[in-house]
Amino acid sequence: MDNWLEALPKADLHLHLDGCVKPSTLLELAADRGYPLPADSEEDLLPYMQVDADCDSLKTYLEKFGFVLPLLQDAAALSRVAEETVAQSAARNCLYIEVRFAPALHMDAGLTPGDAIAAVLEGLKRGEAAYGVVARLIVICMRHHDDGINVPVIHAAVALRDQGVAAVDLAGDEASHPAAQFRATFAVAREAGIPITIHAGEAAGPYNIREAVEELGATRIGHGIRLREDPELLAWIRERRIPLEMCPTSNIQTRAVADWDDYPIRAYYDAGLYVTVNTDNPTVSGTDMTRECETLSTRFGFTPAELTGLMRGALLAAFAEPPVKERLLARFDELAGRLMTDVSRED
Numbered sequence: 009m010d011n012w013l014e015a016l017p018k019a020d021l022h023l024h025l026d027g028c029v030k031p032s033t034l035l036e037l038a039a040d041r042g043y044p045l046p047a048d049s050e051e052d053l054l055p056y057m058q059v060d061a062d063c064d065s066l067k068t069y070l071e072k073f074g075f076v077l078p079l080l081q082d083a084a085a086l087s088r089v090a091e092e093t094v095a096q097s098a099a100r101n102c103l104y105i106e107v108r109f110a111p112a113l114h115m116d117a118g119l120t121p122g123d124a125i126a127a128v129l130e131g132l133k134r135g136e137a138a139y140g141v142v143a144r145l146i147v148i149c150m151r152h153h154d155d156g157i158n159v160p161v162i163h164a165a166v167a168l169r170d171q172g173v174a175a176v177d178l179a180g181d182e183a184s185h186p187a188a189q190f191r192a193t194f195a196v197a198r199e200a201g202i203p204i205t206i207h208a209g210e211a212a213g214p215y216n217i218r219e220a221v222e223e224l225g226a227t228r229i230g231h232g233i234r235l236r237e238d239p240e241l242l243a244w245i246r247e248r249r250i251p252l253e254m255c256p257t258s259n260i261q262t263r264a265v266a267d268w269d270d271y272p273i274r275a276y277y278d279a280g281l282y283v284t285v286n287t288d289n290p291t292v293s294g295t296d297m298t299r300e301c302e303t304l305s306t307r308f309g310f311t312p313a314e315l316t317g318l319m320r321g322a323l324l325a326a327f328a329e330p331p332v333k334e335r336l337l338a339r340f341d342e343l344a345g346r347l348m349t350d351v352s353r354e355d
């Protein structure tokens with residue numbers, strides 16, 4: 009089964025650039041820039057970048073991003089980390105990834121939102137060429153930023169749409185900044201016709217999920233864990249076939265649920281919700297797509313056929329251009345078909 013999980017062609021729709029930085033890369037970026045780090049080996053640096061088993065809150069989790077951000081303030085660093093994100097995903101047999109980042113968090117040294125987006129796109133393109141993974145970018149607006157920051161970010165995303173920006177997103181402190189504050193920002197995105205996904209129902213209640221869809225125009229939801237608190241909304245999301253970008257390991261670590269027994273992915277799947285499984289932050293969470301699939305298999309009894317269906321569903325939910333999606337689906341069906349034949353032979 010382990011080899012099968014590794015070989016399964018995959019799609020990761022929820023993957024943060026600043027959650028993917030390798031310790032070895034951070035050491036090199038720091039050395040090149042004369043930036044002091046509190047450790048000088050990968051092993052000693054990792055605890056600053058990755059939560060441990062007893063991560064007790066979203067706050068502890070988010071501190072890991074603050075640690076790497078000072079070194080992701082120039083174009084060379086951004087494009088390097090983007091390329092390496094593609095390489096790491098390729099190593100887990102991802103056919104397709106959507107990498108996301110918030111340009112406004114990378115402007116301390118003078119980059120504009122457009123500069124930061126262009127740098128990440130360049131790295132993703134290098135990665136696509138080198139590793140054969142299709143990579144698209146989701147540009148994030150932050151909940152603690154106002155329209156004065158977020159609207160230019162949306163404009164920059166829209167301007168680079170034909171270069172690989174596939175969608176826009178909203179992330180950050182969900183409890184303090186409800187979706188309604190961002191109507192104007194996302195009206196700009198809707199008018200431009202760029203797809204929208206919103207982090208909602210992770211650290212705040214289900215009303216945020218409803219607002220993300222109804223008020224902001226989200227067609228996918230990041231996490232959506234707390235949907236079960238509102239059965240009527242759950243049915244509404246199911247009927248609309250709105251995909252949930254669930255990130256099991258991360259959701260446990262940030263305490264979006266108490267523990268694995270309480271994690272609703274099997275219940276959501278069985279209830280007919282459109283579930284996808286994603287990594288969120290491979291370095292911060294110490295995970296990858298194969299491990300997430302393994303968790304679904306071992307903890308929640310997902311069969312090979314079900315996991316294959318989840319990955320195909322993720323490709324169908326992708327924000328990539330329709331002809332690219334068609335090619336990806338054809339390739340997926342060929343690879344997955346071959347794999348399922350091997351599995352049934354082993355039985």
Ligand SMILES: [Zn+2]
Nearest residue numbers: 024207230288
């Ligand atoms: Zn996220």
